[in-house]
Amino acid sequence: MRTHYYIIAAALAALVFTSCEKVSPIGVLVSGTAVEDRVKMSHLYYQQYKNELEIKIADDEYTFIVGGDSHVTTDPGRMDEMLAIGLQNNDLLYAHLGDIADTKAEYYIVLDSLIEEAKKRYINKYYDVDKNNPDKYTLKSDPQQSYLYSEITFPFFPVVGNHDLTHNGWALWSNIFHSSFYEFPVIVTNRETGAVEADRFIFLDTASGTMGQEQINLIEDGVLDGSDGIRYRHTFVFSHTNIFRPSSTQFASTFPREETFFLLNQFVHWNCSIVFCGHVHAWDEREFEGVTYLTLDSMSERNSPEPGDYLVRVHVKNDGSLTWEKVHMNYTAKKK
Amino acid sequence: MKKLLLSFLMATACAGIAYAQAYCGSHAFDGQHRNEVQGYIMAGNNVVTDGFGGFAASYRRHLTNRWDVGGDFQAQFGKQLYSFDVMAGYRLPLKYGNIFFDGFFHYNRYDKWGFNETIVNLSAIWESPYVDIRLGESYIHYQRSGHRGMSDGYSEPLTLTFGIGVNIRHRNNPWNIGLFFRNYDDFYYENWNINWGVRFYAPLPRRMRLFGEFNVRPAGSISQLASKYEGSVKLGVKYNW
Numbered sequence: 001m002r003t004h005y006y007i008i009a010a011a012l013a014a015l016v017f018t019s020c021e022k023v024s025p026i027g028v029l030v031s032g033t034a035v036e037d038r039v040k041m042s043h044l045y046y047q048q049y050k051n052e053l054e055i056k057i058a059d060d061e062y063t064f065i066v067g068g069d070s071h072v073t074t075d076p077g078r079m080d081e082m083l084a085i086g087l088q089n090n091d092l093l094y095a096h097l098g099d100i101a102d103t104k105a106e107y108y109i110v111l112d113s114l115i116e117e118a119k120k121r122y123i124n125k126y127y128d129v130d131k132n133n134p135d136k137y138t139l140k141s142d143p144q145q146s147y148l149y150s151e152i153t154f155p156f157f158p159v160v161g162n163h164d165l166t167h168n169g170w171a172l173w174s175n176i177f178h179s180s181f182y183e184f185p186v187i188v189t190n191r192e193t194g195a196v197e198a199d200r201f202i203f204l205d206t207a208s209g210t211m212g213q214e215q216i217n218l219i220e221d222g223v224l225d226g227s228d229g230i231r232y233r234h235t236f237v238f239s240h241t242n243i244f245r246p247s248s249t250q251f252a253s254t255f256p257r258e259e260t261f262f263l264l265n266q267f268v269h270w271n272c273s274i275v276f277c278g279h280v281h282a283w284d285e286r287e288f289e290g291v292t293y294l295t296l297d298s299m300s301e302r303n304s305p306e307p308g309d310y311l312v313r314v315h316v317k318n319d320g321s322l323t324w325e326k327v328h329m330n331y332t333a334k335k336k
Numbered sequence: 337m338k339k340l341l342l343s344f345l346m347a348t349a350c351a352g353i354a355y356a357q358a359y360c361g362s363h364a365f366d367g368q369h370r371n372e373v374q375g376y377i378m379a380g381n382n383v384v385t386d387g388f389g390g391f392a393a394s395y396r397r398h399l400t401n402r403w404d405v406g407g408d409f410q411a412q413f414g415k416q417l418y419s420f421d422v423m424a425g426y427r428l429p430l431k432y433g434n435i436f437f438d439g440f441f442h443y444n445r446y447d448k449w450g451f452n453e454t455i456v457n458l459s460a461i462w463e464s465p466y467v468d469i470r471l472g473e474s475y476i477h478y479q480r481s482g483h484r485g486m487s488d489g490y491s492e493p494l495t496l497t498f499g500i501g502v503n504i505r506h507r508n509n510p511w512n513i514g515l516f517f518r519n520y521d522d523f524y525y526e527n528w529n530i531n532w533g534v535r536f537y538a539p540l541p542r543r544m545r546l547f548g549e550f551n552v553r554p555a556g557s558i559s560q561l562a563s564k565y566e567g568s569v570k571l572g573v574k575y576n577w
Contacts, residue, residue: 035563162556208563209529209556213383241556245527248493253528253556256565258384258415261449264480288490289480 033170035212038160038205042179043218052153053184055093060188060197061318063089065327066238067311068097068278069298071163072111073104077331078299079111082311083118083156085327087125091313092186097278097296098161098207098240103169112176119154127152157184160207161240161278180205181215183224185232191318199234199316200226202270206241209253211263219266233320234273239263242277242295246284267291273322274314294324301333369543369576372396376547376572378412383555383565385448388414392522392572402427410523416447419523433464438472442523453478455525459497465506470518472497474525495525501535510539521551529555530562537574545574 033041046053065086070079079100086094101107127137127147136146160180164173174180185198202224205215218224226232242254243263255263267275268289277295281303284295299310309326316322375393382388390412398404404427409420421442428435442455459472474497479489499518505511513536519526535549548571555565 209554210383210563210565212563213386216384244490245493248495250493251496251528256526256529256553256555257453257524258382258417258446259555259565261446261451261478261480262384264451265449268480286490 033165033168035205035208035210036214038170038174038207039181039212039214039218041174042181042205043214043223045179046182049178050182050184053182054187055155055184056187057092059318060191061316062092062186062188063313063315064093064095065089065091065311065313066095066097066276066294066296067299068240068276068296069099069161069281069300069303070096070101071099071298071300071302072101072114073107073302074110075301075334076110076114077333078301078310078329079114081329081331082299083114083121085311085329087118087121089313093155093157093201095201095203095236095238095276096156096158097238097276098159099163099278099298099300100158100161100173102163103165103167103172105172108172108176115154115156115176118156119152122154123149123152157201157203157238159203159238159240160205162207162209165207179203180207181218183226185226185230187230188233196230197233197320198226198230199236200232200270202235202237204237204239206239206255209241209255210259211255216262225270232271234316234322235270236314237267237270237272237275239275239277240279242280242284243275244277244284244286244288244293244295246280246282246295250280250282252280264288274324276312292324299329301331305333307332370398372398372406372574372576374547374572374574376570378568378570380551380566380568382415385414388412388568390414390417392570408522417444417523418447419444421523430462433462436461436463444523450481451478452481457497457520457525463507465508466503468501470497470499474520476525492527495527497525512537516549521553529553529565540573543576547572547574 065082067082072079082094101111123137126140128140128143130136130138130146133146136148137152138146158177160173164170181204183200183202185200187196187198190197204211242252243260245254254260268291272291274292274294277293280295281298282295283297286293294312296312297308297310298304304310307328307330310329311327312324313327314322314324373395375391377391379389390410392408392410394406394408396404396406403425405424407420407422411418419442421440423438423440425436425438428437438459438461440455440457442457444453446453454477456475457472459470461468461470474495476492476495477489497520499516499520501514501516503512503514513534515534517530517532519528519530521531531551531553533549533551537545537547540546548569551568553566553568554562556562
């Protein structure tokens with residue numbers, strides 16, 4: 001009988017322990033920054049630097065490129081290729097769907113170096129050194145504007161993934177990318193009418209398989225609803241966790257039911273054109289309530305060693321219509 | 337000390353890997369009381385809806401000592417979730433326990449977001465005196481009735497149903513307590529999101545039984561970084577005649 005009491009006591013202790021706010025059911029084994037704290041930190045950063053995220057372009061036609069689940073380790077060939085493809089095609093921005101690196105400090109050093117190199121190549125392509133001040137750069141398309149290196153934003157926008165969080169990975173991830181919950185507009189001027197219009201890019205923190213209460217409250221408060229008075233042509237959402245499962249044999253976790261329905265409803269409310277997801281390492285394309293959902297395959301060397309169509313490029317045209325296409329990656333993973 | 341360590345390891349292992357059917361399992365027909373009715377109240381906190389509460393009621397009729405049919409209803413306020421189901425089951429007695437073959441048809445109305453969900457679940461439950469294991473498949477379809485009209489909806493790929501429960505005493509004892517680990521609850525079936533918790537039942541006068549469970553429902557794969565999503569308590573009474 002005493003054994004029974006021990007079992008009951010142990011079970012109750014385990015339940016109380018794991019239902020605490022700060023402890024995940026496996027938190028004893030793997031600790032990390034919970035979604036509530038990540039969103040609070042991200043939102044503070046977003047509020048502070050909101051205006052710097054805004055992208056204004058003279059033209060009303062542009063492309064952007066999306067990839068995900070790169071799981072960068074010591075062989076960063078695919079990530080390097082994605083950055084090169086975007087620069088070569090004059091894509092306006094990059095979006096990454098999370099699990100950007102496997103969580104080790106050395107992998108994040110590799111990633112950080114890659115992005116710094118890409119930023120230099122980006123500046124080299126779109127900027128000139130300021131003739132009056134060698135520490136500054138002027139836009140080739142608008143030489144009146146002069147910026148310090150640190151003031152130039154390399155247009156690489158990721159969401160955080162579950163693999164970015166293990167072993168306190170948030171500290172590494174947020175040190176480079178700062179915010180996992182943000183939105184920004186791409187403001188365009190209609191070529192024919194001269195009217196100012198915008199497309200909206202929303203990045204959600206879904207790395208934990210749930211949005212968390214703080215993020216849901218902020219969304220319900222309209223934090224991501226954009227600026228008043230701007231007509232949004234398109235809204236694009238980026239989430240690590242996928243909404244739809246590609247097949248019965250995909251056991252990667254999706255959102256719980258209530259959250260699935262909350263999100264599907266919210267995407268309709270935002271009048272989304274495309275929602276991009278990752279996480280499950282399998283391609284899936286479907287439409288629900290007029291919203292296109294694209295779940296991208298993993299572009300990582302380990303999961304997809306052979307060349308393949310791992311990226312997606314979206315083309316937003318001057319008449320407001322959009323098309324998307326898969327983009328081939330040629331890099332073959334190094335043999336170990 | 338050895339017993340304590342073993343007990344803790346057992347409880348931790350159960351908590352880490354396993355499930356259960358609500359109310360400590362199905363229990364075989366006792367041969368005398370063909371009708372069962374039960375009701376419970378629930379309360380909890382969910383990430384999306386904050387606090388919620390509600391009630392559920394169900395009825396089972398044992399047609400023979402092998403076949404039974406029934407229906408369930410629930411209302412969860414806060415979530416604005418209203419559900420009903422009908423079921424039919426067959427019991428295959430074994431030398432050690434029973435196997436229950438159950439078929440459910442569920443309808444859920446998530447009114448807060450305008451979603452209608454229909455589920456067909458077929459499961460087999462092996463129930464021994466101390467352990468019950470459930471395996472099955474669910475067909476899940478949902479559609480939204482929003483401002484764009486009724487959508488065509490979406491049918492999920494077949495979803496594996498699995499769960500395990502353990503009791504500390506023989507199932508026929510008047511009171512019991514156990515642990516469960518499962519990817520479903522009374523009215524929903526998930527993919528790789530796992531519920532787990534503790535359950536109990538205790539005797540009441542006049543062929544009634546008190547039962548309840550405390551359910552932790554994390555989000556995210558438990559093999560990755562499961563996060564706090566929902567915690568709830570159920571407390572109910574079962575009566576047969």
